[in-house]
Structures are given as C-alpha cells and as structure tokens.
Amino acid sequence: MGRWEPNAQARLRQAAMDLYAERGFDQTTVAEIAEKAGLTERTFFRHFGDKREVLFGGSERLQEMLVASVTAADPGTDPAVTVAAAFEHAAEDYFPPVGYSRQRQQVIDANPGLQERELAKLDGLAAAMAAALRERETPDLPAALIAETGVAAFKVAFVRWVTDPADAPLLGHVRSAFAALGDVWSFAPGRI
Structure with missing residues (x-):
C-alpha cells in the first residue's frame, strides 16, 4: 500500500x-x-x-453550523423561527445521502451504547443552541425550551426521513415536523 x-x-x-x-x-x-x-x-x-467516530465524527461541525445559523439570524427574528431555519439549513447542507444515513441509523438502533451516545450528542446540540439563543437576549427558560423542542422536532424529522420508502428529501421532513409542531402547540391556554 x-x-x-x-x-x-x-x-x-x-x-x-x-x-x-x-x-x-x-x-x-x-x-x-x-x-x-x-x-x-x-x-x-x-x-x-x-x-464509534465512524458514526459520530462530524457532529461538532453540525453543532457549529446550527449555532452559526442561530447567531447570524436577523436580530428581530423570532427565536423559534431562528431554530427552525437553522435545522432547515443543516438539512440542506450537512447530511449524507439517505442510504448512508439509513444504514448508520440501523447500526445505532441495534446498539444501546450507541443510542446513548446519539442522545448525548443531541443533548449537546440543544445546549449549544440554547446558549446561542441566550446570547441573542432570549430569556433562559424560553431559550432552553425552544432549543430542546427544536431538537425534538428535528429528531422526529430525521427518523421519518430514514424510514421514508419514497426517499423524500430531509428538508421536506424538517419543514413538516416544524409545521406540525406549530399545530401541536396551538391549543388554548388553560387546556392542559
């Protein structure tokens, strides 16, 4: 060689x-x-x-991309819209083809230790995005909730993408998840 x-x-x-x-x-x-x-x-x-880094290498780049997107958003942009836009940007520019992502997810799903590591990486994304929102003067509680909810919506979108038999683009799944999130939270106050 x-x-x-x-x-x-x-x-x-x-x-x-x-x-x-x-x-x-x-x-x-x-x-x-x-x-x-x-x-x-x-x-x-x-x-x-x-x-393990074969599966998780590059996640720092994803975090950097999401934080940079949040940081670069116009100052008057709603924090939830900022987070949704950051995930849309990542969906367009970060992830490998669906075949590879599907194979990667199957390996992770078959191993509890890898599942734990995946959750830790997602938790790190939420923490970094919440910090970026706080730097944009979003109060602490809304920043944490928006970041965590954004990661949850993205996680659902990602799973739908890798299990989609039609192989629709990740971006469409991300947009659908964030749109559905708006519907889920449109209840009247006091109904919980």
Missing part, C-alpha cells in the same frame, strides 16, 4: 458501515475495517479516534 490512499476516509467509513451491518458494531474490529478498506490500522486512526 502506498503512503497516500485516495478517498481513505470514505473507504474506511463505508467498510465500517458494511461490517457493522453484517456483524454488528461490537463484533467488528478496527483491524477488520482497515483490511476491508484495503488500508492499515494506522490510516484508520489518522481519520477516526475510534470505531
């Missing part, structure tokens, strides 16, 4: 996903991933800290 292998990260990611689907996450080793990709373990560790 040469010192430099084109598309090494993509090859490692796909090899890992194939092995996770075939054998299960816990039964797959880094050595097997590297071998299937035609690369070395050393190359694997140049691209990923561990085999």
